[in-house]
Amino acid sequence: MSESGLWLVILGMGAITYGIRAGSLLLAERLPRQAWLSSFLRFVPVAVLSAIVALEMAFPDGALDLSPVSNHRLLAGALAILVAWRTKRMLPTILVGMAALWILQALP
């Protein structure tokens, strides 16, 4: 691709990304205010963030690994979930999750 072609592609990628971001934010106010829609919106964060978390836990190096023996992220993530559930606090959850991962990795 030529240099000017590359610039156009980068600008196009930016325009498309920004278009999705701004479009959804600005057009959403024209949507009908209905019970099903507010229910839909209520579950967006928990559903999409859980999906991201599950992928991060189950694909440690880009490949699926569901064995808690070789994939330390499963146990570390489960521990973080437990801490988040009991304490409802951000920092302890992050620290325990990361510490668990490092400790499990360091074990022989």
Add this chain to the structure above:
Amino acid sequence: MSAVAKTFSNRILLWAGIRGTLPLITSVAPFAMLFGALGLASGIPVVMTPAMSLIVFAGSSQLIGIQLITGGASAPVLLLTTLVVNLRHALYGLSLAPHMKGLSRGWKWLLAYFMTDETFAVAITRYNQEAADPPPNLHWFYLGSGLTLWSSWQASTLIGLLVGSKIPASWGLDFTVAVTFIALIVPTMVDRAAVVAALVGGLSAVLLAGLPLKLGLVAAALLGILAGMAVDLGWFRKLKGNPAHE
């Protein structure tokens, strides 16, 4: 004087947004450094790599984009890929919009630029916590989160470009994104519907991970949302009865 429950200055909210996003820098920085290093290796003019971080500002699509450019992909392929990979932001915009109703057009244009997985996660959690009595200037919290993520993304792109990607993958720093998101969502799972949405979203993401371009993620999110709605609105209970729900 009306009874205002609580007020925060813009600066306090900005700082809270910055603080709430700091842990995520540990996962964003290695990701952006990898992008910077790949940009250099791709052989495109050096200025284009930081330009891409400024203009596109969306990690996954940048990383896939630079690999496609290196592989000699055509412009339509690159643009279509960007569209599909970033589709999930439409869900973020839809879900943020009700909380930004009172904002000017200008603010919305600005905040849209800062919309990422991380800032969405941090900001929507705070918006929902304050939903009963939201401070009118809560967008400063979003701005603080967005600026934090944005500056670490730009700086780390430059570091990756200049010195390469030096953080070993074995440190597992990318895992901070998982534990941070866990810290954000688990406390919001207050009823059965939310737990079902999380379980269905998570399980389907793993099952559909074979789909290209993060399509599996978008599909899994939609399935999780639908499962939550089914419990919330009682779709299964009301199959035979009156489906109308106020």
